[in-house]
Amino acid sequence: MKMLEVKNLCISFGGLHAVDRFDLSIDKGQLYGLIGPNGAGKTTVFNLLTGVYKPDEGIVKLEGKDITGLKTTEINKAGVARTFQNIRLFKEMTVLDNVKAALHRSYRYQTLTGILRLPAYYKQEKAMDEKALELLEVFDLAGESEVLAGNMPYGKQRKLEIVRALATNPKLLLLDEPAAGMNPQETGELMETIRFVRDNFEVTILLIEHDMKLVSGICEELTVLNFGEELTHGKTTEVLNNPEVIKAYLGE
Amino acid sequence: MGFLSYLINGISLGSVYAIIALGYTMVYGIAKMLNFAHGDVIMIGAYVVLTAITGGINPLVAVLISMVVCTVLGMTIEKVAYKPLRNAASPLAVLITAIGISYLLQNIALIVFGAAPKSFPDFIKVPALKLAGGELVISGVAMVTIGACVVIVVALTFFVNRTKQGRAMKAVSEDKGAAQLMGINVNATISLTFAIGSALAAIAGVLLCAAYPSVTPYTGAMPGIKAFTAAVFGGIGSIPGAMIGGILLGVIEIFGKAYISSQVADAIVFSVLIIVLLVKPTGLFGKNIQEKV
Numbered sequence: 001m002k003m004l005e006v007k008n009l010c011i012s013f014g015g016l017h018a019v020d021r022f023d024l025s026i027d028k029g030q031l032y033g034l035i036g037p038n039g040a041g042k043t044t045v046f047n048l049l050t051g052v053y054k055p056d057e058g059i060v061k062l063e064g065k066d067i068t069g070l071k072t073t074e075i076n077k078a079g080v081a082r083t084f085q086n087i088r089l090f091k092e093m094t095v096l097d098n099v100k101a102a103l104h105r106s107y108r109y110q111t112l113t114g115i116l117r118l119p120a121y122y123k124q125e126k127a128m129d130e131k132a133l134e135l136l137e138v139f140d141l142a143g144e145s146e147v148l149a150g151n152m153p154y155g156k157q158r159k160l161e162i163v164r165a166l167a168t169n170p171k172l173l174l175l176d177e178p179a180a181g182m183n184p185q186e187t188g189e190l191m192e193t194i195r196f197v198r199d200n201f202e203v204t205i206l207l208i209e210h211d212m213k214l215v216s217g218i219c220e221e222l223t224v225l226n227f228g229e230e231l232t233h234g235k236t237t238e239v240l241n242n243p244e245v246i247k248a249y250l251g252e
Numbered sequence: 253m254g255f256l257s258y259l260i261n262g263i264s265l266g267s268v269y270a271i272i273a274l275g276y277t278m279v280y281g282i283a284k285m286l287n288f289a290h291g292d293v294i295m296i297g298a299y300v301v302l303t304a305i306t307g308g309i310n311p312l313v314a315v316l317i318s319m320v321v322c323t324v325l326g327m328t329i330e331k332v333a334y335k336p337l338r339n340a341a342s343p344l345a346v347l348i349t350a351i352g353i354s355y356l357l358q359n360i361a362l363i364v365f366g367a368a369p370k371s372f373p374d375f376i377k378v379p380a381l382k383l384a385g386g387e388l389v390i391s392g393v394a395m396v397t398i399g400a401c402v403v404i405v406v407a408l409t410f411f412v413n414r415t416k417q418g419r420a421m422k423a424v425s426e427d428k429g430a431a432q433l434m435g436i437n438v439n440a441t442i443s444l445t446f447a448i449g450s451a452l453a454a455i456a457g458v459l460l461c462a463a464y465p466s467v468t469p470y471t472g473a474m475p476g477i478k479a480f481t482a483a484v485f486g487g488i489g490s491i492p493g494a495m496i497g498g499i500l501l502g503v504i505e506i507f508g509k510a511y512i513s514s515q516v517a518d519a520i521v522f523s524v525l526i527i528v529l530l531v532k533p534t535g536l537f538g539k540n541i542q543e544k545v
Contacts, residue, residue, distance in 0.1 A: 050433055052429065052433075071432075072429075072432040072433050073432055073435055073436070073437050073438075076432075076433060076434065076435040077435060081433070081434070082433055084430070088427050088429070088430040089430075090422065090423050090426045090427065090430070090431075091426065092422070092426060092539075093419070093422055093423070093426070097419055097422070100416070100419055101419045101420065101422075101423040101431070101434060101436065102434040102435065103416075104416055104419065104420050104423075104434070104435060104436050105435035105436070106435075107416065109416070111415075111417050111444060114411060114414075114415035114416070114417055114418070115407065115411055115415075121415070124416070125414070125415070125416070128416065164434060165434075167434075168434055168435045
């Protein structure tokens with residue numbers, strides 16, 4: 001069964017067809033890239049997949065289950081998590097609390113239990129602490145768990161966003177320009193991290209990226225978007241050598 | 253001894269403002285709206301306690317009933333009146349609605365309880381504390397009020413910083429969209445904020461009417477405005493700010509009444525707000541908000 005299957009996805013804003021008849025099919029465990037020139041509608045696709053926008057038409061299926069038009073919280077619960085093009089961490093919360101906020105759905109206790117500090121409160125909070133620290137440990141961020149997220153260096157903020165997304169226990173992870181603003185060395189480390197996440201967390205990854213080194217380095221397949229429509233899709237090397245794609249990026 | 257007893261009275265009145273201000277500040281911090289009906293929830297809470305005690309119910313139980321009624325009322329107002337406007341084009345829409353709800357509550361109280369002031373039973377049976385050979389008297393109500401304020405502020409600070417619901421509130425406060433995408437139910441979180449704010453309003457109503465023992469449909473209006481002032485004074489969105497702002501405001505009001513003139517005490521209170529905002533526009537504990545460009 002496909003991890004993600006998108007058929008005929010359409011949305012327009014006013015008269016503009018931001019995404020038009022968009023199809024996508026991703027296998028379980030794949031590392032898939034969505035590329036295209038600026039304004040092609042890539043982030044809009046992410047917003048459609050995560051329920052931020054409701055599509056005018058089309059179907060989104062996650063492991064065969066129709067998730068079209070669900071609320072963002074429900075889509076997250078179904079197993080889709082994401083990061084953002086412009087980092088959107090909870091900057092005034094600590095690194096640990098950022099991850100724990102994303103564990104919100106997975107650990108339960110009543111509000112009154114928290115106010116009265118009943119035993120269940122301590123038990124659940126301790127379990128959340130352990131889980132969050134375990135995740136941070138894996139990404140070498142445990143040492144900074146009490147630092148405010150907004151005070152972390154840029155590269156680590158990007159990493160923390162990935163950790164936070166993983167904390168919601170996703171099947172499908174959407175990364176929106178993870179290498180934006182990174183220097184070549186940081187990008188290199190990021191590629192390692194993305195591969196590591198795919199291999200160790202049993203997630204399928206769909207990423208948007210402009211950095212062709214990253215795209216050609218780690219993506220197995222690509223879909224190219226141009227003016228809201230699919231230009232082509234297929235194996236990474238074939239797509240990147242396609243004259244149509246080169247034309248879309250560089251012009252005539 | 254006059255100075256000390258005025259100071260204690262001021263702290264006591266300020267504690268009531270602080271408890272009300274917490275409701276304003278939490279709702280503002282998390283839902284980013286000014287709930288101008290908050291003061292009138294206090295009035296409803298006071299009437300509920302009054303009715304329950306008159307009906308022969310144990311005062312403590314009456315306070316609990318009032319908290320439940322106000323919690324339900326606050327959550328209902330949020331769901332019916334504010335939530336549909338949360339994504340309205342102008343933030344003024346929800347502000348005007350809040351003012352409308354405020355009048356609605358006042359007029360419902362007018363119809364149900366009438367315009368005549370009702371005397372509030374003296375049910376806080378804590379003996380007054382006599383110090384300095386009987387020269388300085390601290391009333392039982394003042395002690396209960398100040399104690400309640402401290403307990404509430406400590407509990408709330410703990411709740412917001414150390415529980416998952418509190419973390420969800422902070423996350424929603426910073427970035428609703430991102431919080432939602434991380435699996436946090438924004439509607440439930442905002443609803444909980446209103447519930448807590450309204451339960452505190454019920455407590456404030458009881459304490460206010462215990463100190464000034466009469467209730468009218470307009471009982472909540474002025475303390476509501478003053479507590480809002482206190483919240484802005486302390487830096488809206490900040491819990492310690494609401495507490496410090498409330499207490500300072502109460503002290504300034506009582507000192508104004510005692511040493512200057514009881515007629516202009518309110519004018520003094522609001523002048524202080526204007527001066528603070530001129531010097532420090534974000535309030536005492538306010539954060540600098542960066543405008544997104």
